[in-house]
Every structure is written in C-alpha cells, then in structure tokens.
Amino acid sequence: METPMGYGSMRRKEDARFIRGRGTYVDDVTLPGMLYGAVLRSPFAHARIVSIDTKAAEAHPKVRAVITGAILDGLKLAWMPTLSYDTQAVLATDKVRFQGQEVAFVVAEDRYAARDALELIDVEYEPLPAVVDARRALDPDAPVIRDDKDGKTDNHIFDWSSGDKDATDRVFSEAEVVVTQDVLYPRVHPAPLETCGAIADFDKVTGKLTIWCNTQAPHAHRTVYAMVAGLPEHKIRIISPDIGGGFGNKVGIYPGYVCAVVGSIVTGRPVKWMEDRSENLMSTSFARDYHMRGEIAATRDGKIRAVRVSVIADHGAFNGTAQPTKFPAGFFHVFTGSYDLEAAHCAVTGVYTNKAPGGVAYACSFRVTEAAYLIERMVDVLAYELGTDPAALRMRNLLRPEQFPYPSPTGWEYDSGDYPRALALAMDIAGYDDLRAEQAAQRERWAAGEVGGTLMGVGISFFTEAVGAGPRKHMDILGLGMADGAELRVHPTGKAVLRISVQSQGQGHETTYAQIVAEELGISPDDIEVVHGDTDQTPFGLGTYGSRSTPVSGAATAVVARKVRERARIVAGAMLEVSPEDLEWEKGRWFVRGDPDQGRTITEIALAAHSSLELPEGVEGHLDATTVYNPPNLTFPFGAYICVVDVDPGTGRVKVRRFVAVDDCGVRINPMIVEGQVHGGLADGIGMALMELIAFDPDGNCLGASFMDYLLPTSMECPSWELGATVTPSPHHPIGAKGVGESATVGSPAAVVNAVLDALKPFGVRHADMPLTPAAVWRAIQGAPLRTDLAIG
Ligand code: MCN
Ligand code: CUN
Numbered sequence: 001m002e003t004p005m006g007y008g009s010m011r012r013k014e015d016a017r018f019i020r021g022r023g024t025y026v027d028d029v030t031l032p033g034m035l036y037g038a039v040l041r042s043p044f045a046h047a048r049i050v051s052i053d054t055k056a057a058e059a060h061p062k063v064r065a066v067i068t069g070a071i072l073d074g075l076k077l078a079w080m081p082t083l084s085y086d087t088q089a090v091l092a093t094d095k096v097r098f099q100g101q102e103v104a105f106v107v108a109e110d111r112y113a114a115r116d117a118l119e120l121i122d123v124e125y126e127p128l129p130a131v132v133d134a135r136r137a138l139d140p141d142a143p144v145i146r147d148d149k150d151g152k153t154d155n156h157i158f159d160w161s162s163g164d165k166d167a168t169d170r171v172f173s174e175a176e177v178v179v180t181q182d183v184l185y186p187r188v189h190p191a192p193l194e195t196c197g198a199i200a201d202f203d204k205v206t207g208k209l210t211i212w213c214n215t216q217a218p219h220a221h222r223t224v225y226a227m228v229a230g231l232p233e234h235k236i237r238i239i240s241p242d243i244g245g246g247f248g249n250k251v252g253i254y255p256g257y258v259c260a261v262v263g264s265i266v267t268g269r270p271v272k273w274m275e276d277r278s279e280n281l282m283s284t285s286f287a288r289d290y291h292m293r294g295e296i297a298a299t300r301d302g303k304i305r306a307v308r309v310s311v312i313a314d315h316g317a318f319n320g321t322a323q324p325t326k327f328p329a330g331f332f333h334v335f336t337g338s339y340d341l342e343a344a345h346c347a348v349t350g351v352y353t354n355k356a357p358g359g360v361a362y363a364c365s366f367r368v369t370e371a372a373y374l375i376e377r378m379v380d381v382l383a384y385e386l387g388t389d390p391a392a393l394r395m396r397n398l399l400r401p402e403q404f405p406y407p408s409p410t411g412w413e414y415d416s417g418d419y420p421r422a423l424a425l426a427m428d429i430a431g432y433d434d435l436r437a438e439q440a441a442q443r444e445r446w447a448a449g450e451v452g453g454t455l456m457g458v459g460i461s462f463f464t465e466a467v468g469a470g471p472r473k474h475m476d477i478l479g480l481g482m483a484d485g486a487e488l489r490v491h492p493t494g495k496a497v498l499r500i501s502v503q504s505q506g507q508g509h510e511t512t513y514a515q516i517v518a519e520e521l522g523i524s525p526d527d528i529e530v531v532h533g534d535t536d537q538t539p540f541g542l543g544t545y546g547s548r549s550t551p552v553s554g555a556a557t558a559v560v561a562r563k564v565r566e567r568a569r570i571v572a573g574a575m576l577e578v579s580p581e582d583l584e585w586e587k588g589r590w591f592v593r594g595d596p597d598q599g600r601t602i603t604e605i606a607l608a609a610h611s612s613l614e615l616p617e618g619v620e621g622h623l624d625a626t627t628v629y630n631p632p633n634l635t636f637p638f639g640a641y642i643c644v645v646d647v648d649p650g651t652g653r654v655k656v657r658r659f660v661a662v663d664d665c666g667v668r669i670n671p672m673i674v675e676g677q678v679h680g681g682l683a684d685g686i687g688m689a690l691m692e693l694i695a696f697d698p699d700g701n702c703l704g705a706s707f708m709d710y711l712l713p714t715s716m717e718c719p720s721w722e723l724g725a726t727v728t729p730s731p732h733h734p735i736g737a738k739g740v741g742e743s744a745t746v747g748s749p750a751a752v753v754n755a756v757l758d759a760l761k762p763f764g765v766r767h768a769d770m771p772l773t774p775a776a777v778w779r780a781i782q783g784a785p786l787r788t789d790l791a792i793g
Helices: 055-059 069-074 111-118 165-174 218-229 255-267 277-283 332-336 368-386 390-397 419-430 432-447 509-521 549-576 602-609 671-690 743-759 774-782
Strands: 035-041 047-053 063-068 079-081 087-089 102-108 122-127 156-163 177-185 197-203 208-213 236-239 271-274 290-298 304-314 343-351 455-464 484-490 496-500 528-531 583-586 589-592 595-601 625-629 638-648 653-664 722-725
Touching (some): 035 111, 035 277, 047 102, 063 069, 063 111, 102 111, 165 304, 208 255, 218 236, 332 368, 432 455, 509 549, 549 625, 653 671, 653 774, 671 722
Parallel strands (some): 035 271, 304 343, 496 528
Antiparallel strands (some): 047 122, 063 102, 177 290, 197 208, 197 271, 455 638, 484 496, 484 625, 638 653
16 A cells, blocks of 8 residues: 555545445435425336326325426426437326336325325326337337427437448458448446435525435536526536446436426425436436447458448437437447557447437446447457457457557547557466466367366457547537536645535545645645535536546646646745745655755645735735646547356356456556446446346336346456556646546456357357346357347347
8 A cells, every 4th residue: 555645545535434324315315394206107118198187196185296297388397408409308298208207296295105196196198109129210110209309200310420431341342351240239227326316495585496416417417407497507506415326327317306396496395306226227317229230341361451330329219318419429439449440430320219218328438338349249250250369369450559649540539558568468467378278178178078067268358448528629518518627725724625526426536636636736635625516616517427537627636736836836936035936846845946955845835825925926825726627638548358257058157257357547546446446347347248138028118127127246246356457648638547437347348248159159159149148148059049029139
C-alpha cells in the first residue's frame, strides 16, 4: 500500500459509511407528510385503451390522488421527450406499447395502500397483435407501434452507417477468404442492486421543486425538467444521494419520476416512488438487443483486410436510448476493433418493437460492447475457418504501437496504445502455451474415447474502448454539450472542498477525485471533501456514464487544482518577497529556485491568501478556482482477456476455471479501485455470456421479470480473477488517465463465449449465441436448431 497522498491504492473514503450500513439512499429519505406513489402497468405488450375507471381507487380511504394519462394530457405532460429526440408516454392514453408500460399512478398515505388501490383501477383493453422480433418489425404486415407519431406507417426509427462502403466492397470482392456470421447480442438488463426511484417535493410558496432521485446525471435531469416545465433551473433542485449501482440504468428520466412530481403538485405534499424489482426489469432501460451480421475479408494466411457489418437494432417501443445526439447507434464505430484494416463499413437500422424502451445501458460505453463482442467473435470464427490459433491471429493483426495516434477507418482517432504488449502479458500470465498443450493432450484422449469428463476451452478477446464523451462540438444530449465543470475551494487552514458534476454510483469518486487534488496540491486526500450529487451545490455537467468521469471530470479536477497551484504561486512569491517566476513546485510547496530551504507549503500559503498579507496589484487573494473541461478527444483504453473454461458435454454446463485480464487505462489514480471496477465488469461478462437474458414470448410477455428468471452471476460462477496491467498514458488527458469503468464488461463476454466455443470445437460448433446456458450449449452440441419460439434470435 502506497502512502495516502496522491495516487495509489488507498481505501475508499465512502466505505466508512457504506460498510456500516450508514449510506443514504433515496428510499432512506423520509420527508414530513410524505405520500407514496405506485404505478399501474399494462399486462399487454400492445393494446388499445378503451377506458380507464378510477372511481373505486379514488374512494379508497388512504388514497390522495389517482393520476391518469388524461389528467396529464390536460397539463400537457402525457408525453415526455426522451434523450434521443423521441417522445415517450408518461402514462398511456391511446395505446399501451409494451408489457409493463405505465398506465396510471396512485398516490396514497402509505405504500401498501397505494399498491392495494392499483387493483381497484379498472382498465378495459382491446389487445392488438404485437411485434417482438426486431427482424420482423419492418415486415409490411407488422403492426405499427408508433401510430401516435404523425404519418408513421412503419416501425422504422433510423438508418445510420459509418465507414467507406465502396472501398470495403472492393476489398471483399477480391479477398481470398470471406467469413460471414450472424451474431446476436441478446437483450440484457443492468439490474442494479437498488431499483430506480424518486421523491418529489414541490413547495407551493417558494415555487421550488426538489427531487431526490438516484440519477447518474443530476444536472442533465434538471435541465430536461426545466425545458419541459418551463421553469428556471434554479427553481429545480435534484439531489442524488448514495446510489446502489447504476450501470446505465439510472441515466434516463422514467415516467415514475414525472408522476411523483405531478403527484406532489396535485397533493401539495412530497411523494415518494420506488419501483420494485419486477418493475425495474420489465420497464426500465434494458441493454443490447442487436442482431448483427458480420463479415471479415482476409488473406489465406490470416491477414485481416476488411470488416463489413449490418445490424438491426431493437430500441423497444420508444427510442429512449441515452447517447450523444449525433450517434444513433452510439459509438458502434469501433466495430473495427483493435486491428489494422484496409477498409470497414457498417450499417445499422433501428426499429421499434413492443418491448420496453431503452437500448444502451449496462456498462456499454454507448454500444462499444456490441461492437467489441462482434469483432472478437468474428476473429475467432476466422481462426476456426483458417485453422489458426486465435492468439496468433490477433497478434498478427493488432495495431502496432507506432501507428498511434491511430486514425480509424470510421473516422476516430485512437489516442494511444501498445496492444501487442498487453496481449503478450495476458498470454504470459495465463501460461498460454501450456494451456494449449494441456488442451491438445485432453482432446487426444477424448478422441480416443478415454475421457468422459469435461472439455477445456481457451478464449481470447482483445478490445479497444472509447470513453470520455465530449468534445462538446461532437457530443451533446438534447443540445447540452458534453463538458463538465469543477470548483475547488481551499479554506484558510489549507483543507479543501472539490465540487464536481459527475455522480458516483459506487465507483469511489469521493476518494479518487480527492486523490487527484492531493497529487496536484500536496493536500492529504483525507482533508479534501468531494461534493457531488446536488445541483444546488455543484457546477453544471452532464454526469456519469460512458466511463466519462475520469476522462472529463478527472481532467477538470486536475486543471482546477493546477489553477489553484498557480494562484498559490503568486501568494508564495509575496510571502517570500521574490518574483513568482523564480519559484519552483514540489509536492505541496513552492520554493525559491536554487534555494530549496526558502519555501512555503500549501497550508501556509492558504492562510496567507486569506490574511492581511499585501498581494501584488490586481491579485484578489484566496485560492479558490473554477473550470470547465471540454475534452479534445475520447480516451481509448484497451485490454487483453483470456478465459479458460471446462465444459461438460453431457449436461452443457460451463465452469469458468480461470480468467486473466490485462487492462490498460493509462495512468491509474487508485489501482485498487481500478481492479474493483475490473472485477465487477468481469462478473458482468460471465453473467451475460452464460446466463443473463431478457426474453419475450411471441405475445410480448416479458420472461425475465424476476431474479428467478433473470439470472445474475454470483461469486460461485466467478473464478479468482488474475489481473495484469500495462500503462500507456493518454497524451491529451492532463494526468494521462483513461476511463475504465466499463472496460471489463465490454471486453469479457467475448472471451467467455470464445472459450466455450473453443471447448466445443471437437463437435464442429462454429458459433452459438449468448447466453450459453447449459441448455444452449447442449443444443449446440447436438446440432439442434436454437429455439425459435422465443424472440431472441
Ligand atoms: N479510475 C482510476 N484510474 C483510472 C481510471 C479510473 O483510479 N485511470 C477510477 C476513477 O477515479 C473512478 C473509477 O475508477 O473512481 C471509475 O472511473 P471511470 O472509468 O472514469 O468511470 P466512471 O466513474 O465514469 O463510472 C462510470 C462507469 C459506468 S458508465 C458504468 S455503467 C459502471 C461503472 O462505471 N457502473 C458502475 N462502474 C460501476 N461500478 C459500480 N460500483 N457501480 C456502478 O453502477
Ligand atoms: Cu452505458 S451504462 Mo454506463 O455508460 O452508465
């Protein structure tokens, strides 16, 4: 353990309250006179609403209000904007469009009464045919879901493409080898520990609306509410207290939040709404649901030349994806992965289906997850067809260090990287050659009919992430550019308060941002308080998602600390009666160049800055500073993962024996926190690869609405992680750091799936879609077709 000054593996400051069970989550907050809301949800995936009778519910002695879409319509609030310039029904008026959609909202004295009263609401539905398979959504006879939109006669949302189509087609037409594979990234769910919820408190006297909400983006929420309600931002305060995991699930604004606001306006009392687990799984932002066709063009000896991709993107009934405006398919651009290509092209078509809206969330880096999974599956399919070793094939095609900064074929600039070094390190930790030797011996015995046991598989993935949105000229949400503010106040005693716009959901921001200030100023991290999660107390910024906190707010923090340091230099000059230019900085103190004994510490300088010390003309005193950081580019962390599995061909059961993960996220502020982030993401990867799935039956009934059906990985399914690190600093980030929060979720599913398919090679299985449940593996072995009765591909 390094000293608790600056960078290093110091323990998390926030854990003092978390491990004592003293965190404050939204559901811990109780306001005087608070009422409770509950949402009535649609049992149908698609149905016309004939009538809604709320009389019996209103007559319930504990009910204070029943809100329907018709009432919201009167307030012009029945529809709200989504983060993708679509509209979403707050409460359904004309039709319900997915199972679990919000239909009415009951406000009552306690949460039990609110739930009971839901049963008293009588809704008459006229069921309509539903479309749940995105590949059928554009069929001429598919029911039109969004007939609320003027002139809409189909389920098409967008067409988007990237890369050079002609150049790509040319390479394909002359290529020695072309492999094509359909790959599904099925619908999964972020499933944070704490479900979504809000307390709205509208004060009629001051006209101020306070919303306690477990959102990842408090300032963005506030401005969206301000735009919709026509209120000034300062009349809205969003308080985002401790958050029990977000994973992207808590970026958007959900109908329940708006209903709580309306409930508070109508009743004049605070209204709390907390969804339960089934509501969270059925109705809030899901992830993935990408039907992809990938093609690779290569030479016979294994040089990858071009990649061509077409995708049908299932966005559910409302386009509620949270991603920068200009990027309808997120950052899917990085489908070219980590390889040196001549050309690449992809085309994505987004469609509506009768399923819950959303489409990005779950440690996704705006669709990098799907892109990384596809290319890494494709490279293994190519290795399968060419009969080459997947590690050697990757090593041959990885970008070389001298190619950075690398202009990608889809117009992005990867900032820095040394890919072969990371892969070599992962292979070294794994003992790759020994693993292959062990496997060869096992396969020989197996082929000779000697063993009836498990078959081992070794899977590799290499990923390039793209995190840290802006710059704001390219990246905005609803016109709000992606730049983030930071404010640093230094008290007379030299202790400091940092205010930032991003919002921790468990990533340890209170610790790591204090460490950045500590590194820059030499104040102990214990003496630096990090304030976030309250729009009345923090500068504007777009919040935490796409692993953007370190690349953007981390940079802002370093920049604002450096501003403070420069102010301190002037004060130190006055204290020492020398010109500031003659001073030099070493951790925590300015001293006279050539005379190191003549110096002043930051603590001494802070007091002097607030004292009667005479400062040069025009210098204001105090050390406080503010900044706004508009990143020049994304950061591009990367990693090499190797997974070893044992598959029981008799039952299809997969056991993950080992998992080696080498991550490069540039300079690590707190290596222990980085490793924690990687651990979590690796577990996510095992979950998605082997068990997580939100499936639907043909009528659109959600089959993943509880943790009995939606399986999450536990420590039982996870091996003891074997981590390695390389450090390639980002050249444009003030401290050389890149984001890491989503890296392992992006990189690990392909390693697990590749490992399982490597184990199944003796059976001639080239590909099978996630999740590789025992049944899916068993069916793949039997050569049986995948189930077609579920709309999962
Ligand atoms: N860090 C570091 N050195 C680096 C990079 C990061 O020490 N070079 C530290 C950071 O200072 C921060 C943590 O690692 O404490 C994650 O930083 P970063 O990669 O910037 O990611 P964010 O803080 O922006 O977190 C967002 C990311 C996303 S988008 C999802 S989704 C996700 C994830 O983080 N959700 C999480 N990790 C999660 N971890 C927890 N516990 N809970 C979630 O909901
Ligand atoms: Cu996409 S999940 Mo994270 O970016 O909040």
